[in-house]
Amino acid sequence: MTKSAGRVLLGRIRGAHGIRGDVLVHSFTELPEAIGDYGELTDCDGGRALRLKVQRVTPKGVIARVTGVSDRTAADALKGAELWIDRGQLPDAEPGEFYYEDLAGLKAFDRDGAQFGEVVGVENYGAGDLLEIRLNGVRRTELVPFSEAFVPEVDISAGKVIVAWPLEFEIANEAKDSDENE
Numbered sequence: 001m002t003k004s005a006g007r008v009l010l011g012r013i014r015g016a017h018g019i020r021g022d023v024l025v026h027s028f029t030e031l032p033e034a035i036g037d038y039g040e041l042t043d044c045d046g047g048r049a050l051r052l053k054v055q056r057v058t059p060k061g062v063i064a065r066v067t068g069v070s071d072r073t074a075a076d077a078l079k080g081a082e083l084w085i086d087r088g089q090l091p092d093a094e095p096g097e098f099y100y101e102d103l104a105g106l107k108a109f110d111r112d113g114a115q116f117g118e119v120v121g122v123e124n125y126g127a128g129d130l131l132e133i134r135l136n137g138v139r140r141t142e143l144v145p146f147s148e149a150f151v152p153e154v155d156i157s158a159g160k161v162i163v164a165w166p167l168e169f170e171i172a173n174e175a176k177d178s179d180e181n182e
Helices: 032-038 072-076 167-181
Strands: 007-017 022-027 040-042 049-058 061-066 082-086 107-110 115-124 129-135 141-145 153-155 160-163
Touching: 007 032, 007 061, 007 072, 022 032, 032 040, 032 049, 032 061, 115 141, 115 160, 129 160
Parallel strands: 107 160
Antiparallel strands: 007 022, 007 082, 022 061, 040 049, 040 082, 049 061, 107 115, 115 129, 129 141, 153 160
């Protein structure tokens, strides 16, 4: 996923649906059908504007009509198009909710207050949201379940998250650190 300053990715067109110009959209909005509520969406650079009218939601994604697209060939040409919006057009997040864009770059601290990494993104492979954290001094990242049990505190204004690592992870890393110091 490409990141564009001041912009948020709301969805991606997966391809044409039917013969009348509808498209199948993979929506990243909380309610998939809400992707049509944001008005004009653009490509990553903001150069190409697209306006969606949601027809219905299916298990495969959102079926939508794109203004100005009236046949399958034109709809198929949109396959892979990303649908972006300016960050300022999004409503403020409710308490305890976060936009993934706002989490990237937060410093990660353990329960003892030691800073050990930085959030580089949020992933979801189907079983729930995961924070991807790049560990200090290494290129490796770790995935942490983004739940209150593992991430008890998120403070966007302070630029940090507190991560409660599972005990097994802490023991494995302590053993690895002591091996590296010998």
